[in-house]
Amino acid sequence: DGGITQSPKYLFRKEGQNVTLSCEQNLNHDAMYWYRQDPGQGLRLIYYSQIVNDFQKGDIAEGYSVSREKKESFPLTVTSAQKNPTAFYLCASSILGRTGFGYTFGSGTRLTVV
Amino acid sequence: EDQVTQSPEALRLQEGESSSLNCSYTVSGLRGLFWYRQDPGKGPEFLFTLYSAGEEKEKERLKATLTKKESFLHITAPKPEDSATYLCAVAQETSGSRLTFGEGTQLTVNP
Numbered sequence: 208d209g210g211i212t213q214s215p216k217y218l219f220r221k222e223g224q225n226v227t228l229s230c231e232q233n234l235n236h237d238a239m240y241w242y243r244q245d246p247g248q249g250l251r252l253i254y255y256s257q258i259v260n261d262f263q264k265g266d267i268a269e270g271y272s273v274s275r276e277k278k279e280s281f282p283l284t285v286t287s288a289q290k291n292p293t294a295f296y297l298c299a300s301s302i303l304g305r306t307g308f309g310y311t312f313g314s315g316t317r318l319t320v321v
Numbered sequence: 322e323d324q325v326t327q328s329p330e331a332l333r334l335q336e337g338e339s340s341s342l343n344c345s346y347t348v349s350g351l352r353g354l355f356w357y358r359q360d361p362g363k364g365p366e367f368l369f370t371l372y373s374a375g376e377e378k379e380k381e382r383l384k385a386t387l388t389k390k391e392s393f394l395h396i397t398a399p400k401p402e403d404s405a406t407y408l409c410a411v412a413q414e415t416s417g418s419r420l421t422f423g424e425g426t427q428l429t430v431n432p
Binding site for chain 2: 211213238240242247248249250251252255257265295297299301303307308309310311312313314315317
């Protein structure tokens, strides 16, 4: 079955560490997105990419980095510069030019700073 | 700046008690309005897309409607399995494929 796979499901980070969240899709979707979800704050866009080797900052990109070397993969690195990284991270994908289909989301990664 | 506001933040219903969730939006050039359902600890699941004022979409006990300023998600005779957070999002004509999400309404349906 086609879908988006996020791993790991749970991740613990020590102060000063960089960690990378994985996102892989086999839907042949063009665009991929990373959102952060905090309680009571909805989803906020971190980065998105509409084509391989290109990506754009979202509303809260500081302290995060991404790459898009393959169409299927869009990993997110949470750097030590992100001061409050504890959150639920969601990856999504979509078909460009097909607005009506909306996004397909992964099952999320819950990151906790210890 | 695009704004999406959902109300209420939380809603408790008895099984069979119909109600509506609201999504108010401020967007210059709406390209689409989306409703998603999110269960705890999971990613959102796509429900509907609405494009223009007057449009309606239905799925089982859910019906979404759209005006020029807001959208409603009507839930008819809800069941406990309808308990979830319902998210609204908008796409603007000049924002490419980006969606702006509201903060969601947490719905609890008691048996």
